[in-house]
Amino acid sequence: xxxxxxxPKLGFDMREGVLNRWLKEVGDAVHKGEVVAEIESxxxxxxxxxxxxxxxxAFLEEPGSVVPIGANLAIVGQPGEDVSALTGGxxxxxxPAPTPVAATAAAPAPPTAVAxxxxxxxxxxxxxxxxxxxxxxxxxxxxxxxxxxxxxxxRGSGPGGRVRRADVEAALVQPxxxxxxxxxxxxxxxxxxxxPTAVAIGPxxxxxxxxxxxxxxxxxxxxxxxxxxxxxxxxxxxxxxxxALRQQINALLPDESKVTINDLIVKAxxxALRxxxxxxxxxxxxxxxxxxxxxVGTAVAVEGGxxxxxxxxxxxxxxxxxxxxxxxxxxxxRAGKVKPEDVxxxxxxxxxxxxxxxxxxxxxxxPPEAAILAVGSVKQVPVVVNxxxxxxxxxxxxxxxxxxxxxxxEAAQFMQAFKKYLETPLRLLV
Amino acid sequence: MARITMRQAITDALREEMxxxxxxxxxxxxxxxxGGTYAVTRGFYxxxxxxxxxxxxxxxxxxxxxxxxxxxNGLRPVAEFMTINFAFVAFDAIVNHAAKLRSMFGGQMKxxxxxxxxxxxxxxxxATHSHTPDVIFAHFPGLKVVSPATPYDAKGLLKAAxxxxxxxxxxxxxxxxxxxxxxxxxxxxxxxxKADVKREGSDVTLIGYxxxxxxxxxAATDLAKEGIEAEVVDLRALRPLDMGPAVxxxxxxxxxxxxxxxxRSYGIGAEVVARLQEEAFDYMDAPIKRVAQHEVPLPxxxxxxxxxxxxxxxxxxxxxxxx
Numbered sequence: 001x002x003x004x005x006x007x008p009k010l011g012f013d014m015r016e017g018v019l020n021r022w023l024k025e026v027g028d029a030v031h032k033g034e035v036v037a038e039i040e041s042x043x044x045x046x047x048x049x050x051x052x053x054x055x056x057x058a059f060l061e062e063p064g065s066v067v068p069i070g071a072n073l074a075i076v077g078q079p080g081e082d083v084s085a086l087t088g089g090x091x092x093x094x095x096p097a098p099t100p101v102a103a104t105a106a107a108p109a110p111p112t113a114v115a116x117x118x119x120x121x122x123x124x125x126x127x128x129x130x131x132x133x134x135x136x137x138x139x140x141x142x143x144x145x146x147x148x149x150x151x152x153x154x155r156g157s158g159p160g161g162r163v164r165r166a167d168v169e170a171a172l173v174q175p176x177x178x179x180x181x182x183x184x185x186x187x188x189x190x191x192x193x194x195x196p197t198a199v200a201i202g203p204x205x206x207x208x209x210x211x212x213x214x215x216x217x218x219x220x221x222x223x224x225x226x227x228x229x230x231x232x233x234x235x236x237x238x239x240x241x242x243x244a245l246r247q248q249i250n251a252l253l254p255d256e257s258k259v260t261i262n263d264l265i266v267k268a269x270x271x272a273l274r275x276x277x278x279x280x281x282x283x284x285x286x287x288x289x290x291x292x293x294x295x296v297g298t299a300v301a302v303e304g305g306x307x308x309x310x311x312x313x314x315x316x317x318x319x320x321x322x323x324x325x326x327x328x329x330x331x332x333x334r335a336g337k338v339k340p341e342d343v344x345x346x347x348x349x350x351x352x353x354x355x356x357x358x359x360x361x362x363x364x365x366x367p368p369e370a371a372i373l374a375v376g377s378v379k380q381v382p383v384v385v386n387x388x389x390x391x392x393x394x395x396x397x398x399x400x401x402x403x404x405x406x407x408x409x410e411a412a413q414f415m416q417a418f419k420k421y422l423e424t425p426l427r428l429l430v
Numbered sequence: 431m432a433r434i435t436m437r438q439a440i441t442d443a444l445r446e447e448m449x450x451x452x453x454x455x456x457x458x459x460x461x462x463x464x465g466g467t468y469a470v471t472r473g474f475y476x477x478x479x480x481x482x483x484x485x486x487x488x489x490x491x492x493x494x495x496x497x498x499x500x501x502x503n504g505l506r507p508v509a510e511f512m513t514i515n516f517a518f519v520a521f522d523a524i525v526n527h528a529a530k531l532r533s534m535f536g537g538q539m540k541x542x543x544x545x546x547x548x549x550x551x552x553x554x555x556x557a558t559h560s561h562t563p564d565v566i567f568a569h570f571p572g573l574k575v576v577s578p579a580t581p582y583d584a585k586g587l588l589k590a591a592x593x594x595x596x597x598x599x600x601x602x603x604x605x606x607x608x609x610x611x612x613x614x615x616x617x618x619x620x621x622x623x624k625a626d627v628k629r630e631g632s633d634v635t636l637i638g639y640x641x642x643x644x645x646x647x648x649a650a651t652d653l654a655k656e657g658i659e660a661e662v663v664d665l666r667a668l669r670p671l672d673m674g675p676a677v678x679x680x681x682x683x684x685x686x687x688x689x690x691x692x693x694r695s696y697g698i699g700a701e702v703v704a705r706l707q708e709e710a711f712d713y714m715d716a717p718i719k720r721v722a723q724h725e726v727p728l729p730x731x732x733x734x735x736x737x738x739x740x741x742x743x744x745x746x747x748x749x750x751x752x753x
Contacts, residue, residue, distance in 0.1 A: 138714040139684050158716070165684055165715040 002077030002086055003052040004060075005030075006133070009069040009152065009161075010041040010340055017041050018212065019073060021063045028056045030076050037073065042216035043307060044338040048073075055079045058086075070133050070152060136163035143168045155344065173284040213305040224367045228283075229403040232362050235415040239378045240393045242425040249319065257324040261378060262352045265397075266296045267322055267428045268421035269373055270314035273348055276414045280347050282368040283404040297346030297366065298326060300333045307333045308366060310346040319428060354378060360396035370405040373418075374398045431614050437607040439581035440546075441470050443588040444508060446617060448478055451506060454592055455482040458493060458510030458546075467512050468548055468607055490516045494523025494545070498597075501543035502531065506592060514549035514601055515561050528597040529572030540595045544588070549577075550603040550641055550691055552739055557727035560735075562692040564640075565701070567599050568668035574622055575668040577601040579643035581611040583666055586620030594622065603641040603691070623670035627679065631659035634749050635679040637702055638689035639665040642740060645721075646689040649745035658749065668698060676702065677709045684715035687748045691740055694722035716752035721745050 007017050020038040030036055035047040036056070054076040061073050075083050130136070134151040136144070140163045144151050147168075154171045156163035201207050210218075242264050250258045273280040273294050282289045294315040297308035309329035311322050329342045351363040352375040363374040376396045383392030397418065401411045421427050434442075447454050456462075456471055456478075462485040465472030475483045486493050490511060497509035511517045517524060528541050551560035568575040576591055576598055578584040584602070591598035628643065629650050636646035643664045650660035661683060663676045680686050686706060688699035699720035706718055724738040 137684075137716060138712050140715065142712040 002057060002075050002081055002083050003054070004072040004086075005036060005048070005050055005052065005074040005076060007067040007069050007071050007073055008039065008048060009155070010039070010043075010046055014041050014069060016066050016068045019061050019063055019065050019067055020045065022059065022074075024056050026056055026058060027079075030054060030056050040212060042212045043340070043343055045336050046340075050076065052076045057081060057083045134163060135161060137165065139165045140168045147172055155340075173282065173287075173289045211304040213302070213307075217305050220367060221364050224365050228365050228367065230362075230365060230400050231403050231408060231411070232398055232400050233408065233411045233415050234360055234396060234398040235412075235419055237395045237397060237419045237422050238392060239395045239422065242422045243378070243393060245425040245428075253320060253323075256327060257320045259319050259323045260326075261354060262298060262350065262375075263319055263323045263326060264422065264425065264428060265352065265373070265375055266298060266311060266314060266326070266350055267317075267319055268418050268425075269348065269350055270294045270296050270311075270317075271421050271428065272414055272417040274315045275417045276410060278410060279371050279401065279406055279414055281370045281405050282347075283370060283402055288370075288405055291347045293347070295345050295347045297343075297349040298330075299349060299351040299363075300330050302333050302336070307338060307343050308346055308349055309333055309338070309342050310344065312345065348372070350375060354395070360398055362398050363400050365400050365402055369402075371399055371401040371411070371414075374400065431612040433610045434581055434613050435607060436578070436581045436584050436602070436609050436611070437468065437470055439585040439611075439613050440588055440602065441472075442613075443585045443592075444471065445474070445477075447508075447589055447592045448474075448482065451592075452482075453504065454506045454508060455484065455500075456508050456510065457484040457486050457497065459486055459488055459512050461485060461510050466510070468602075468604065470546075470607075471510075490519035491523065494520030495527070497543045497545065498523055498527045498531070498541060501528075501541045501597070502539045506542050506544075508544045508546060508592060511545060511547040513559060513604075514547040514563060515559050517545065517547050517567075517599075518563075524567065524597075524599065525570045525573065529570050532596065533572060541597045542595045544591045544594075544598045544600050546588075546600045546602065548604040548607075549601045550605060551723070551728050551735065552605050552641075554730060554732055554735060556730045560728040562641075562690075562723065564601055564668055565692055565696065565698050568671075568698070571669075572596070573669065574598040575601065576622055576666065577603065577640040577668065578666060579603075579606070579628070579638075579640050579664050581609065581613050583620060583626070583664070585613055586618050587622060587666065589617070590619045590622050593619070598622065601640070605641060606644065609644070620666075623667050623672050625672040625675045626664045626666055627661065627675050628664045629660065629662040631661035631683070633659045633683060633685070634661070634753065635676065635683045635686040636660050636662045636689055636745065636749075637665065637676045637679075637686060638662070639668070639698070641691045642689040642721075645691075645740050645742055646687075646745055648742040649689075649749070652742060652746055653749060658753065660749065665698070665702075671701070671705075673702070673705050673709065677706065680706055680710050681713045684713050685718075685749075685752050687719040687721060687745060687752070689721045689740060689745055691723055693725055694720055695725060697722050719748040719752055721748050 018040040020040050022037050024030060024036045030050045032050055032053050034050050036050045037048040039046050039048045056074060057077050058075045061067050075086050132151055135156060136151050143165060149168060149171060151163055154163050154167050157167050158164045246259055246264060277290050280291050280294050293313055295310050295312050296314040297310045300307050300309055311317060311325055332338045332342060348369055349366045349372040351372060353361060354375055354377045358376045360376040361374050363372045365372050378393060378395040380391055381394050383390055399411050399415055456474060460467055461471045462475040462483045493509050497507040500507045528543060531539060531541050550562050564575060564577055567573060574596060576587050578587050588600055591600050629647060636650060638646040646662050650662050653660050661679045663679055688702045690698045699722055703718045721740050721744045723740060726738055728738055729735050
């Protein structure tokens with residue numbers, strides 16, 4: 001009995017993916033868990049693992065195609081099995097197409113790891129194995145049916161990507177991930193995103209096609225700026241003690257867990273969020289959903305855009321864990337090998353341009369979060385101490401906050417707390 | 431309210447019932463002059479005399495058979511097996527005679543007896559003397575199987591068992607004899623076949639009985655320190671099995687772990703899981719876990735024995751796996 005290989009769902013807001021290339025040819029044996037193709041989502045290039053076993057009988061999509069999640073990519077079955085009915089009644093265009101495949105295979109391979117396992121890639125696969133193509137618990141199915149939510153739109157946090165009750169509930173309160181989606185019941189009506197202006201390409205200009213990551217950033221930032229009323233609070237932090245502490249800590253730590261200034265900032269933000277749970281939240285129309293767990297994301301510049309890598313339970317994680325995890329996640333992000341769990345689930349973000357000699361800047365909130373912290377460079381500046389001019393070590397930080405969730409006074413108090421954690425940095429260790 | 435041991439609660443229940451009804455009598459090995467292997471009937475021989483506190487030969491077939499005969503003829507025997515392991519010798523009397531006679535003979539006679547038996551492992555008594563075979567007996571219709579987890583339940587359920595017109599196997603987990611709990615003064619009865627919520631919580635449902643229930647309670651206490659609130663349901667009886675509170679709790683928490691001291695295969699966990707999926711399928715949000723004794727003859731070595739038995743950490747691990 002022939003089965004399909006389908007476009008997997010690799011993230012909550014993934015609607016479609018690009019089939020980059022096949023790693024198998026028609027006639028090859030396919031084993032469960034074996035990498036058969038390379039898929040590009042908004043966020044990363046990932047490997048597609050087969051969920052079925054047998055012989056690859058036909059390709060249904062060619063490399064380069066943009067394919068909606070759950071759509072069929074290839075047919076796997078018994079050698080010699082007649083699949084003409086499955087490929088669209090023997091349509092030549094859909095029949096096995098060895099030539100383009102061979103050509104693609106011969107083309108220089110992008111440096112994405114082919115042999116490395118990418119467990120997350122396989123786990124989200126829409127598959128005929130499960131009712132409705134989605135692995136979900138019975139209670140998640142019932143809730144989704146009651147609320148008219150399609151389970152294919154929900155990212156599963158359970159084992160193997162299983163959609164659980166909490167995932168459905170989170171999806172019901174989250175704003176829609178893409179403006180193209182009809183607004184979820186709990187979210188306010190959003191103004192339509194402006195259509196990009198048509199631009200003529202002349203001899204003085206050059207058209208650069210956008211990556212899916214670039215498109216995702218464009219979509220999300222428009223969504224945030226047009227629907228979230230931002231306000232901003234800036235404060236200056238004395239970083240003298242934090243730098244001294246960092247030096248002391250790093251003298252004790254191996255390279256892979258050496259603590260960066262950003263790790264200190266992330267930890268301080270997480271502790272401040274614990275003091276101000278209202279800011280660790282999502283605006284959901286009739287209600288504000290406060291997240292019980294604190295997951296601070298760090299924006300990472302990657303080729304063609306940026307990704308936010310997420311330290312789970314940041315408030316309880318030790319500095320060395322934050323340092324080790326962030327290093328590993330940032331390395332994966334820069335290598336294009338990010339795992340879906342690296343970039344999902346943040347409840348607050350930090351954007352740090354300190355490395356680029358920046359005084360201060362303001363950031364756009366990363367929905368569905370309620371705030372983001374923009375951090376500038378640590379600088380030596382003249383300061384007044386007890387009426388005397390002295391040299392101080394200072395860093396400016398600006399919070400952008402969602403005015404539907406919080407107000408200036410609370411954001412200012414949050415910044416005070418954040419500042420205090422960094423200025424008495426032993427508190428980051430206890 | 432007095433805090434007494436489970437042993438004292440059982441002793442009090444037996445004594446009150448013997449004083450109330452002169453048809454109630456006790457029989458078993460060493461229950462009389464010696465006062466019982468676990469000292470449950472200490473002093474009874476002097477108080478009630480040899481006619482009502484009868485030492486038997488070292489033959490479980492005699493104990494089982496004589497108890498059935500006495501019950502058929504209008505007495506209310508409380509027959510003690512020194513341990514549940516020895517009840518295997520009397521299996522025929524228990525499941526073929528005690529459990530079947532009333533229905534096979536159209537209700538011409540009743541068999542109002544109680545078999546009491548200490549059971550369970552954890553005391554370095556070796557594989558043959560450490561069984562928790564409760565589910566084997568609970569398999570057979572016609573026999574009620576009760577196993578309490580607290581002194582309060584032990585007293586109320588044993589008194590109800592003695593007054594039951596049908597045979598009851600009353601299994602006392604030997605490691606619980608020293609467990610203390612509040613027991614009110616004066617008489618009370620608890621219905622056989624009613625489960626009980628021993629601790630309220632909203633995150634996960636732990637279902638157990640007897641020693642398993644106590645292990646579940648310890649795990650719940652530790653989990654609460656991490657902010658995980660477990661609801662703990664005590665089945666109290668394996669037959670009739672009351673799933674009401676467990677189902678209601680599962681519909682609230684969507685997740686469950688069954689904790690039992692017996693082996694995992696064909697255990698009470700298997701039965702409870704089957705019923706939860708039948709009665710609350712649409713509330714299931716994770717696989718229902720079973721924490722049970724490993725599938726080995728229980729070792730004698732203390733370390734190996736403890737490794738094979740259930741403990742609170744295994745329950746905590748199971749909970750975290752599905753949260």
